[in-house]
Amino acid sequence: MSILTFILVSVVKIALVLFVLLTAVAYTVWLERKVVGHMQNRWGPTRVGPFGLLQPAADGIKFLFKEDLTPPHVNRPLYIAAPIIAVIFALTSIAVIPFGNSVTIGRIQTPLQITDVNIGLLVVLGITSLGVYGVALSGWSSNNKYSLLGGLRASAQMVSYEIALGLSLIGVLILAGTFSLRGIVDAQAGHFVSGIAFLDHYVLRFVPRWFFFRGQFVAFFIYLTAAYAETNRIPFDLPEAETELVAGYHTEYSAMKFAMFFMAEYANMITVACLASLLFWGGWRGPLFGPEWFQEILPLLWFVLRVFVFIFVYIWVRGTLPRFRYDQLMAFGWKFLLPLAILNLVVTALVVALRA
């Protein structure tokens, strides 16, 4: 592939992935309002378009045309930079996420991924860890005590839960032996084999070798919990607890800057859901059937289905659980999740070492 085709293919992929991601962000907001509405015996958005499906577009137009207030007491450069930082890091981390095998269009064969780096997982973790700055700086630069408290809470919470999140992934890394997200998915190929013909034929044929079934279920639940905290979602949404902090770190923001924080939050949710399916649930693996063209796109559909399920669980949790108290949140992260993650790591390492 010549350098020109490479650049062309990359630009097309980036544009496509960004378009899909931003549309997904908009419709996750719609889904959340709809699902939480039905859980609370309401309808959610119904007025704009069928089932309120055009509501995200209406919201977007409203955000664009609203007055963009900048309060006089803020630290201007950082106040403007903070939402941009948040949204940039939230959108960048999707770059290393693979969505499926490769596709061949004409003579060009390309993987369904913007770029495949051999430290993919570390790149995602690094970029998401930089996302804290957006929240922390918005809280500080707003020069408002509620915003500051929100920003402080967010940075403390995100740094604390990042440790449990990182440790929960190491079990998977030990089993897969690679940091590459594509490599991790490839390590989950096939299904269990016991050697007993009856068991193999009737039961184990349907149990794929996904890391969730290979002993990483504790790690999965640690990851899921820590991921809720990382994305500041209920029950860990203390940075924007409206009963205590008005609206937390984005109190002073309006119009598009306000919307950017929400874009960042929902984009992070989608990245986290993608990672959960790639690391624990076999990525795009699933039964293939039907005509050939259908088999080509089926892995992509399996992947999207998993991501959708995780987003739905996110919303479900939001509709179900109350908010933590702040000391409970910190105690839970440090005294329960972190030891559990370390225990999971030690047990996994021992099992792998004994088998080798």
Next chain:
Amino acid sequence: MLHMILFLAFAVLSVAGAVNLLIQRHPISSALSLVVVMGSLAVEYLLLGAEFVAAVQVIVYAGAIMVLFVFVIMLLNAGEEERTHGSRVAWLLGIPGVLALTVIICWALVEHSMAGVAAIGALPGPPADIAELLFHEFLLPFEVTSILVLIAIMGAVVLAARPESVEQTKKES
């Protein structure tokens, strides 16, 4: 060619960040300049082929340690620094010191122009190589360092704990 352009761009960026760190009067701005320095250093490591070190640089330094710095500055609500002309000792010793250091570095670079050159991919880059070095060749220093860090953490806890809270825990237990 592309590597050279990227190297120069991020080298300039990291030096500019370091200078900005010193010029800025507000602690938050200085801390953020340090984040820029660390980020551009990570890109330089990446250009050398040390991708694992680059990722760790971003995760640990830019993503965790500097967040804590920013956190503490925000918590203390540190204001702008007052600008003084510096002490006389600093002027008398500082400028000759900087000059001497510059001369030594220049001399070293001119005399041994090929001594410190690293080709792309010359450093142990992949995580497996780093693990091999850490857990086989340098296992003892690695473990000693971790104990050292543990002692430092315990010292910080002891220093930070207020006397009354220590007594309270004694009573409770």
